[in-house]
Amino acid sequence: MKLTKTLVAVALSISVASATDVMTKSMNIMQQGIEQVQFGFINNNEQIIREGLKQISKGNAMFSDEAVIKKYLPDNKKHMVNVASNASKRIAADATIIELNLDDKAYTKAAEGYADMVNACSRCHGIIRSW
Numbered sequence: 334m335k336l337t338k339t340l341v342a343v344a345l346s347i348s349v350a351s352a353t354d355v356m357t358k359s360m361n362i363m364q365q366g367i368e369q370v371q372f373g374f375i376n377n378n379e380q381i382i383r384e385g386l387k388q389i390s391k392g393n394a395m396f397s398d399e400a401v402i403k404k405y406l407p408d409n410k411k412h413m414v415n416v417a418s419n420a421s422k423r424i425a426a427d428a429t430i431i432e433l434n435l436d437d438k439a440y441t442k443a444a445e446g447y448a449d450m451v452n453a454c455s456r457c458h459g460i461i462r463s464w
């Protein structure tokens with residue numbers, strides 16, 4: 334009985350922690366992904382770029398809902414939720430653009446898509462951090 338209660342308490346605290354931590358999780362996944370993509374471009378390794386893009390798309394999907402994004406914007410920046418969520422949409426679009434360019438072996442264009450993606454990260458961070 335005691336053990337059951339403890340287990341329930343542990344399970345509850347885990348689910349609460351993961352609910353509040355969706356942003357941290359999403360950002361960590363995207364961070365790993367963008368490092369992989371950069372590594373792939375610098376080392377001319379298409380496979381690593383593609384794996385990194387998958388990570389980024391996964392992380393970005395976790396932090397793309399306007400209501401979720403708004404929660405993390407400071408009070409004096411809530412009105413900029415559209416701009417912030419456009420940054421997330423831009424990341425999703427860039428992932429597709431990069432993949433299509435890789436399919437076409439248009440590596441310079443693919444690399445431009447990567448640069449645009451990094452700018453989209455900064456666009457949202459800039460709002461949040463009042464850069």
Ligand code: HEC
Pocket residue numbers: 356357360361363364367389396402405406417418420421424450451453454455457458461462
């Ligand atoms: C729609 C908004 C938004 C976008 C787009 C975005 N981020 Fe973030 N990011 C945040 C918020 C909110 C924080 C937490 C506040 C802070 O660190 O200033 C954050 C923090 C981070 C952190 C620090 C995490 C931590 O635990 O402190 C990393 C790393 C990060 N982002 C990576 C990325 C990468 C890489 C991209 C682009 C692929 C990206 N982010 C795009 C909103 C965004």
